Amino acid sequence: xxxxxxxxxDSAISVPQWLAPDDTTAGAWQQPLEKLMSxxxxxxxxxxxxxxESQLDEGKKERYRLYAxxxxxxxxxxxxxxxxxxxxxxxxxxxETLPLLNPSQPNVYKPLxxxxxxxIACIAVDGAGHVIDFEFNHNEVFRSPIEHAEARxxxxxxxxxxxxxxxxxxxxxxxxxxxxxxEQVTIVxxxxxxxxxxxxxxxxxxxxxxxxxxxxxxxCLGNVLYNLSHDTNxxxxxxxxxxxxxxxxxxxxFPYFKTLMTEYQKFSKATGVFFSDPTKKQQPxxxxxxxxxxxxxxxTAKTIFQDASNKWDTARGQWExxxxxxxxxxxxxxxxxxQSGSAATDxxxxxxxxAACTDFxxxxxxxxxxxxxxxxxxxxxxxxxxxxxxxxxxxxxGVAAPAAIQPDQAAGELLxxxxxxxxxxxTFFDYVKARGFRATPHLD
Numbered sequence: 001x002x003x004x005x006x007x008x009x010d011s012a013i014s015v016p017q018w019l020a021p022d023d024t025t026a027g028a029w030q031q032p033l034e035k036l037m038s039x040x041x042x043x044x045x046x047x048x049x050x051x052x053e054s055q056l057d058e059g060k061k062e063r064y065r066l067y068a069x070x071x072x073x074x075x076x077x078x079x080x081x082x083x084x085x086x087x088x089x090x091x092x093x094x095x096e097t098l099p100l101l102n103p104s105q106p107n108v109y110k111p112l113x114x115x116x117x118x119x120i121a122c123i124a125v126d127g128a129g130h131v132i133d134f135e136f137n138h139n140e141v142f143r144s145p146i147e148h149a150e151a152r153x154x155x156x157x158x159x160x161x162x163x164x165x166x167x168x169x170x171x172x173x174x175x176x177x178x179x180x181x182x183e184q185v186t187i188v189x190x191x192x193x194x195x196x197x198x199x200x201x202x203x204x205x206x207x208x209x210x211x212x213x214x215x216x217x218x219x220c221l222g223n224v225l226y227n228l229s230h231d232t233n234x235x236x237x238x239x240x241x242x243x244x245x246x247x248x249x250x251x252x253x254f255p256y257f258k259t260l261m262t263e264y265q266k267f268s269k270a271t272g273v274f275f276s277d278p279t280k281k282q283q284p285x286x287x288x289x290x291x292x293x294x295x296x297x298x299x300t301a302k303t304i305f306q307d308a309s310n311k312w313d314t315a316r317g318q319w320e321x322x323x324x325x326x327x328x329x330x331x332x333x334x335x336x337x338x339q340s341g342s343a344a345t346d347x348x349x350x351x352x353x354x355a356a357c358t359d360f361x362x363x364x365x366x367x368x369x370x371x372x373x374x375x376x377x378x379x380x381x382x383x384x385x386x387x388x389x390x391x392x393x394x395x396x397x398g399v400a401a402p403a404a405i406q407p408d409q410a411a412g413e414l415l416x417x418x419x420x421x422x423x424x425x426x427t428f429f430d431y432v433k434a435r436g437f438r439a440t441p442h443l444d
Contacts, residue, residue: 024237028228036227037220040234040245052251063418064210064252067125067188070425071212072256072308074121074134075190077433079305081297082115084287088277092267092298106278116141119296120191122149123428124157127184129421131428132157150189150197154204157182182206187244191292194218198225198243206244210252213260215292222246256308263304267295316426 019026028036040052056064081093087106090096098108117137124132135153139145158181183205192215193201201209202225209222225243229236236242249257267290274294275287295301 024240025228036224038227039223039248039251040226040230052245052247056247056251059418061252063129063421064188064247065254066418066421066425067123067131067186068210068212068249068252068254068256069308069312070131070429071121071123071188071190072305073312073429074123074432075119076302076305076309078121078136079119079302080111080113080115081119081299081302082109082111082113083118083294083297084275084277085115086112088275090297091270091272091274092300095299095302114140117147118293119301120149120189120293122153122187122189124153124182125186125188130424132185133160134428134432146196148194148197150187150193150209151200153187154182154197154200154206157185158204186210188212191215191296192218192248193222193246195221198222202241202243205242208247209244210247210249212249212254212257213264214248214257217292256304259304260301263300264292264295267298267300268292315422320426 015021015026015029019029081090081096087108089107090109093109096110098110100108117139120137121134123134126132133153133156135149135156137149138147138152141147181204182201185204185206186208187201187206188210190212192211192213193209194215195218198209198221211222222243223246226246229240229243231237234245270290273283273288274290274297276283277287
């Protein structure tokens with residue numbers, strides 16, 4: 001016998017009979033779509049319902065921007081627009097065209113490398129602020145439409161977590177509950193997540209997902225899932241699986257969010273053909289489609305990622321220069337401590353200084369003597385307002401220590417401040433680049 005559920009006749013928009021009357025989904029059934037698709041009001045009082053952007057403090061916005069610049073830099077470092085091969089005619093890729101010995105042949109485009117997947121990348125950040133790992137879209141490598149960056153990254157973290165884990169992924173009290181393994185993890189992705197990736201992140205209890213470009217093709221699904229599972233205070237509703245809090249580039253004042261959005265809108269309405277091959281009579285229809293993956297292959301998109309990366313590279317150079325000056329200044333301070341008698345010998349002071357640099361990172365010590373304005377005004381102070389760690393050993397040797405960041409009571413450790421975050425992004429990028437990750441993609 002086949003059972004069917006007939007809609008109730010007493011409502012213009014009937015709630016399905018399989019939903020219990022007290023289910024929160026039933027309560028949301030007749031709400032306007034606008035309310036479900038709107039950005040979460042997230043973490044404020046229910047009465048205020050202020051936008052998430054106004055509820056994030058400036059320090060947290062700055063923190064997310066630092067991760068965002070790292071993601072943009074990773075995409076640029078491995079950008080490849082050869083979606084349909086090295087040869088042919090691509091729209092808006094003149095800057096990548098190589099000179100031809102035989103002008104009658106189709107164009108050849110840089111880089112002379114295979115297209116592994118769409119130019120989309122993401123990173124995962126643990127509860128203390130350290131970058132755990134990264135991933136790219138690898139649809140082409142596996143000839144599969146589901147090898148998206150976020151999905152691959154979540155699977156990778158679970159694999160790494162069982163082999164070796166020095167990161168704070170969850171509350172230590174939940175270590176044995178694999179459903180809560182990633183409850184303190186934030187994923188920062190260059191493109192708004194699709195239904196598959198949102199589902200995987202939801203099942204993995206990922207805390208937040210920060211996206212740097214909207215994707216009209218996913219229909220604000222991240223907002224819908226979050227709004228259906230949380231109240232207006234950001235509290236998880238009874239019986240619901242927590243979907244990650246979606247945070248857009250607008251919420252963190254990331255300047256390239258609007259640029260990417262606007263340029264893609266122009267691209268999607270253009271009448272040109274993204275790719276064609278003059279040697280073939282039949283031109284597949286999908287070569288003409290102005291998809292967001294096609295847009296990310298263009299010179300226009302690459303220029304945006306280049307501009308963001310230039311800003312990051314400039315800030316990095318000034319940061320490292322300031323770090324060296326800070327090292328010298330701090331060393332002079334230790335020498336002064338020796339001369340004043342607050343340290344036994346110059347050797348003792350030097351050892352303490354070297355230990356501090358090893359334990360806390362020279363770049364973090366730069367904040368003792370340099371202000372954000374002295375480092376880089378063009379980076380919109382995307383560095384730090386506070387030092388990263390209390391330097392107890394320095395205080396013991398006549399050098400004033402900065403105020404301590406409050407330790408996380410559950411984990412018993414100190415969180416990275418934004419100074420530490422910036423230092424961590426630099427170290428992570430250098431590690432990834434040295435590893436040659438684009439030539440040998442992660443294989444699960």
